[in-house]
Amino acid sequence: MKTRTRLALASLSATTAVVVAFIVPTTPAIAHGTMSDPASRVYTCKNEGPETPKSDACKAAVAAGGTQAYYDWNEVSLLEAGGRHRQLIPDGKLCSAGRDKYRGLDLQRADWPAKRVSPGPLTVTYHASAPHSNSNFEFYITRDGWSPTQPLRWSDLVHIQTFNGQNPSTFTNWTLNIPNRSGRHIIYSIWQRVVGSNEAFYTCSDVDFGGGTTTPPTTTTTTRPPVTTTTTTQPPVGGTWAAGTTYSVGNRVTYNGVNYECQLAHTAISGWEPPATPALWRRL
């Protein structure tokens, strides 16, 4: 490959070389990382051990969403973010980046392991297992009066500082000027890659300023969601294909005027339309 590249580059005019320099890094490089100090929630639970969490918060997070998130601690990211963080991530899901894989990180609890901090300069460290150049790092802290037992909303975040055009190494430090706060807060960060990828990474690090409101006792009210009874709708013979319907082998449906017969029992979902799923439907 090296020979090929050299040959190709040698035959290029200066202007084309600029184009190449621009195009080549657009390879969708996937970086990886999270805040290691103050440790992000995912970093804390990963360090406790995904199968053997120690803190009540990590135990609850694993119980709520499984262990995989903590093996993939460095991927709390959106591949196609491209700066649209507020548009893509709903309020209440900022710590998981709105991803179901990481839903355990959104638990509203006052006992997430937290670093004791004070207002003033604070050196933070980002652990990038795959660091990439040309990145912007934004740091935020929750507003005065926010409580960890409330959902974290975008409007709860107060901007501290943004570092543009960064070339992170495996461990990168920045010094933030932390404003006055009391009690528990979250330092939130966004790592947006700028060249070569739209990928962005999100972190929630719990910090404790001490004093302030007394930590409310952790009420472990396991809210049971209402039991939704699945009504297995028997499809009328010759009915129109519909997502949510459970089909048995031999059931017949119409989709866009074409008839299909079910080949494998399943509940229909969007993306599994009959013409696209020959494994499920046979065209008649």
Added chain:
Amino acid sequence: MRFFLLALAFVVSGCAATQPDAVLRGDPLDVMFLQMMLPHHQQGVEMVALARDRAQNEELRMLAAAIAQTQATEAETMKGWLTSWGEPLTAPPDSHTGHGGMRQSDPEEVARLTALRGAEFDQRLLNVMIAHQDDAVQMARWETGSGANPEVKDLADRIDKSRTAQIGMMKKFLDRA
């Protein structure tokens, strides 16, 4: 210029020892998406296949079987594209290091799942598959957002929709357990 584009495709798609005779080339991002999706698909199929003999929840067994079959068909389509473009089915091992490697479930996970039965198996498989399909959604959105080939983007869109719907179903199964 033609040589330049070819060389560029080599650089971008991971400089593999691809068949030098191949004239048709897929867009580099489409190629990488497919090369990353294929092993991800296969691992997913391997995990859901365990449900047949181990799952307690009948609805989960039904979903697992449908996932296994639909993903196997999708994999054939993806292989077909890569083959027709003269691209290898998997990228050379080191070509994705710059891309942080594959998003893949821990291979040990299959072993952990294999050891479980009944309700314990169901819970673990559901959580692992939610995570696995959530990764697939991310990759699919990357392709639909930045890919080139309309057919590949169309498949990516169906992957996005179907995995999102599967995650919704699996979360319901977990809530009911």
